[in-house]
Amino acid sequence: GNSVTQMEGPVTLSEEAFLTINCTYTATGYPSLFWYVQYPGEGLQLLLKATKADDKGSNKGFEATYRKETTSFHLEKGSVQVSDSAVYFCALTDSWGKLQFGAGTQVVVTP
Amino acid sequence: SAVISQKPSRDICQRGTSLTIQCQVDSQVTMMFWYRQQPGQSLTLIATANQGSEATYESGFVIDKFPISRPNLTFSTLTVSNMSPEDSSIYLCSATRGGTYNEQFFGPGTRLTVL
Numbered sequence: 001g002n003s004v005t006q007m008e009g010p011v012t013l014s015e016e017a018f019l020t021i022n023c024t025y026t027a028t029g030y031p032s033l034f035w036y037v038q039y040p041g042e043g044l045q046l047l048l049k050a051t052k053a054d055d056k057g058s059n060k061g062f063e064a065t066y067r068k069e070t071t072s073f074h075l076e077k078g079s080v081q082v083s084d085s086a087v088y089f090c091a092l093t094d095s096w097g098k099l100q101f102g103a104g105t106q107v108v109v110t111p
Numbered sequence: 112s113a114v115i116s117q118k119p120s121r122d123i124c125q126r127g128t129s130l131t132i133q134c135q136v137d138s139q140v141t142m143m144f145w146y147r148q149q150p151g152q153s154l155t156l157i158a159t160a161n162q163g164s165e166a167t168y169e170s171g172f173v174i175d176k177f178p179i180s181r182p183n184l185t186f187s188t189l190t191v192s193n194m195s196p197e198d199s200s201i202y203l204c205s206a207t208r209g210g211t212y213n214e215q216f217f218g219p220g221t222r223l224t225v226l
Contacts, residue, residue: 034214043219044154044203089153097142097207099215101153 002027006090006102013080013109021075021105023064023090031092033057033066033073034099038087047075047088085109113138115218117204123224124194131190132221134204139184141209145177148201148220157202160187194225 006023013019025033035047035057048057053068064075073090090102114137124130134143143160158166158179166179181187191198204218 032214036217044217046214046216049214093215096159097209097215098144098156098159099146099154099205100156103153 002031002092002094002100004090004092004100004102006088006105008103009087009106011105011107013107015082015109015111016079017109019075019077019080019084019107021088021090021107023073023075023102025071025073025090025092027071027092027094029095031094033064034091034093035062035064035073035075036089036091036101038089038104040086044089080107080109082109082111113140113206113208113216115204115206115216117202117218117221119221120219121222121224123226125226126195128194129190129192130194130223131188132202132204134187134189134206134218136185136206136216140206141184142207143181143187144205144207144215145179145187145189146203146205148203150200154203157189160189191223194223196225199223199225 003026032051034049036044037047048059050057050066056065062077064073087104087106089104091099116135118133145157146154148154156169157172158168160179160181162181178190201220203220205215207215
């Protein structure tokens with residue numbers, strides 16, 4: 001079946017540092033890939049998405065590229081802010097629209 | 112996009128009781144789902160709520176414990192039955208219009224504590 005593996009947290013960074021969260025997947029067919037973010041005490045929000053190989057999703061300074069050859073969808077941001085502290089979930093959908101989530105990576109950004 | 116609301120936002124319940132959570136979407140959607148997020152964990156799909164028919168449950172979840180209704184294209188309910196402390200979680204409703212992106216929108220969640 002489908003699965004998503006992402007790096008364990010917590011990831012602790014200083015403000016303005018570069019952030020990378022690794023995500024790899026196993027899937028049959030051609031899934032769509034997503035990054036969701038959950039800020040403290042809040043619900044889940046879609047951060048960015050990509051639907052086919054080599055697509056790059058971007059939003060709020062975050063980027064991720066759908067790499068079919070390495071089955072990866074790593075999340076990056078060049079300069080993080082304290083407000084980026086959250087839990088980030090990598091996910092994919094199958095052809096039925098069901099989401100499979102990774103375990104989540106907590107990111108803590110300090111001033 | 113779609114705006115999803117859930118009621119209640121949180122509740123504290125006694126062991127052995129049941130709680131029904133409501134999910135309302137502001138526009139018609141094709142598919143609705145229910146997820147559970149246990150403390151400090153990722154999200155696990157409970158079931159797909161099918162309009163006008165029985166829900167489709169994932170492995171490990173059964174209708175007697177988590178009955179689901181979806182009477183129309185914008186509304187669904189999840190009941191957590193005969194609760195125990197292990198059911199303490201955040202329950203999230205989501206919806207999608209399907210299509211190429213299969214983007215899912217999430218409700219704010221219902222934080223349930225069972226004593």
